[in-house]
Amino acid sequence: MSTLESPQRSPARRIDGKACAERVLAEVAEGVRQLASEGVTPGLAVVLVGEDPASQVYVRNKVRQAHTVGIRSLEHRFDADLSQAELLALIDRLNRDPEVSGILVQLPLPAHIDEQAVIQAIVPAKDVDGFHCENAGALWQGLPALIPCTPMGCMRLLHETCGDLTGKHAVVVGRSNIVGKPMAALLLQANCTVTLVHSRSRDAAAICRQADIMVAAVGRPGMIDATWLKPGAVVIDVGINRIEETHDGEHRTRLVGDVDHASAERLVAALTPVPGGVGPMTIACLMHNTLIAARTLHRRAASLAMA
Incomplete structure (x- = not known):
């Protein structure tokens, strides 16, 4: 049963991603302690190429959270002129390193490096971003897989907000x-009826107005306003867009989502803030994936030792 009191509750409930992320991190920390009792410490290798400011912030936050939950972080930082061959050679070493449970290559990469070639070079068992085609295929077939962190975090928020999602119409x-x-x-695995809206969809707003659950992930600030939304919908705003504005003669920037929150919050039942919504969940779920990868690799090694 939904935890919302009314489908047209006003103002919209704020879905607190920070609080939910803290719960996930507490679960991960406990799992890391249990694994440590078996003599295993998860290790996350983070690879950063170039000086992209946003990437620098993301990597710093990921490393900090790894330390918080007891995961050992191994940072590899390179100038933007690192060759693709050098990066692939590093990934090969990390794939073979028993101290490394998960490998994360921070995107975007410099233009001269083929991102897909790099992603597919990571062994699926250490692909804690969940981007490898083997993990992607397993996800669609309902098989065990490392799941991309942002969607995993969105699902945790939806389950905590709505409870059982069966039969709900979800528009992504x-x-x-x-x-x-x-x-x-x-x-789909949660038994929703799912519609994907994209740049070639006809009358996207009309489709979105049918959604019990809306997940906005287009990277266009404020694109989705109240005219796109169904009263009482639950909205997950994945967008993180930095916009420039002038206020009282002062020039500044701020983060906004893909949803126009000022209009949406008067209509919907619940909405994730930006920042403070999906972002913290993405990092928390990365820690979760690193724990799962470490546990799987440990069990696999133990099974081989007994064979």
Whole structure:
């Protein structure tokens, strides 16, 4: 049963991603302690190429959270002129390193490096981003897989907000391999009726107005306003867009989502804030994936030792 009191509750309930992320991190920390009792400490290798400011922040936050839950972080930082061959050689070493449970290559990469070649070079068992085609295929077939962190975090928020999702119409706006497609797969597994809306969809707003659950992941600030939303819908805003504005003669930037929150919050039942919604969940779920990868690799090694 939904934890919402009314489908037209006003103002919209704020879905607290920070609080939910703290719960996930507490679960991960306990799992890390249990694994440590078996003599195993999960290790996360983080690879950063170049000086992209946003990537620097993301990596710093990921490393900090790894330390918080007891995961050992191994940072590999390179200048933007690192060659693709050098990066692939590093990944090969990390794939073979028994101290490394998970490998994360921070995207985007410099233009001269083929991102897909790098992603597919990571062994699926250490692909804690969940981007490898083997993990993607397993997800769609309902098989065990490392799941992309942002969609996983969105699902945790939805389950905590709505409870059972069976039969709900979920509309995902955006069809990226990182968010949109895996999000659709997870919603199908939760027994939702799922529609993917994208740049070629006809009358996207009319489709979105049918959604009991809306997941916005297009990277366009404020694109989705109240005219796109059904009264009482639950909205997960994945967008993180930095916009520039001038206020009282002062120039500044701020983060906004893909949803126009000022209009949406008067109509919907619940909405994730930006920032403070999906973002913290993405990092928490990365820690979860690293724990799962470490546990799986440990059990696999133990089974081979007994064979």
